[in-house]
Amino acid sequence: MHIVIMGCGRVGATLATTLERLEHRVAVIDQDADAFRRLGTGFGGRRITGVGFDHDTLVEAGIEHAGAFAAVSSGDNSNIIAARVAREKFGVETVVARIYDPGRAEVYQRLGIPTIATVRWTADQVLRRLLPDGPxxxxxxxxxxxxxxxxxxxxxxxxxxxxxxxxxxxxxxxxxxxxxxxxxxxxxxxxxxxxxxxxxxxxxxxxxxxxxxxxxxxxxx
Known part of the structure; x- marks a missing residue:
């Protein structure tokens, strides 16, 4: 499966390297090119410098043939906008957004986008939503x-x-x-x-x- 991740902080980098070990194709988007250093030299996926909800940036990351999208940047608004673009404009079936403010999570959940509140977040939770293939x-x-x-x-x-x-x-x-x-x-x-x-x-x-x-x-x- 091809998976696009927005945000290359510790969360995004962990997801990217884990998913690649599971033999998925991964593209990571971040506005700061220096953030890609967290991926390490062994990461074979794509590194895209740009805004994660920008149409051209998403296309460059392969969103048109992605099976899943995770928005895990440091900004709630950016994450939810990117998640909605991936779901509504590009038709990505599995979308997850990281949310810092738990009070907003329920609102976004009603929009049909699963959210993970940071205070209770783990990489495993996001992975389980990206790859819900078994017990x-x-x-x-x-x-x-x-x-x-x-x-x-x-x-x-x-x-x-x-x-x-x-x-x-x-x-x-x-x-x-x-x-x-x-x-x-x-x-x-x-x-x-x-x-x-x-x-x-x-x-x-x-x-x-x-x-x-x-x-x-x-x-x-």
Missing amino acids: AAEYLDTSGRVALVEMPVHLAWVGRRLTALEEAAAVRIAYVTRLGVGLVPTPATVYQEGDVVHATCEQHRVEEAAAVLAATPEEES
Whole structure:
């Protein structure tokens, strides 16, 4: 996959080098050419000097054939503008924006762009949103039988109660991360776009359960 990253600070450089190790093609945009030194001499991706929401800069970075875009510069406004341009003008399906002000995160989330509030940010969280290709084990009990797993959920589940997800996949949802904050669900809690679902099930059923949630839900009769 080709992935474009706006911002080459510690966050952007970490993402870029990690994604390249995972054999993705990466282009990094930053206004300061000196910032690319953080990538190291072994980085084989593209370095683009320019403004991350500028049309020509994005095209030079290969946005027209990108599968994902991450806006992780030091400015909230720049990140959200760039993320919206990538999503709305170039049709990039997977877009993530880093937000310093958690109070703004919910507003931007409603625009359909997943956001990561910096106070609770980790590179792993952004990577999980850029590459949501399978369950990520978070805990395994000492017997090895029960696992706590972060499970990607298909967007078609948005608006359905978490109890419906539990019933379909035969799992128990321990908690949900919403806008960077952990939430213990109630029977009335509804799955929202951007939610990260952490579910428990028997270890041998992880792949089976994950496949159910990664697919569109079956229509109710």
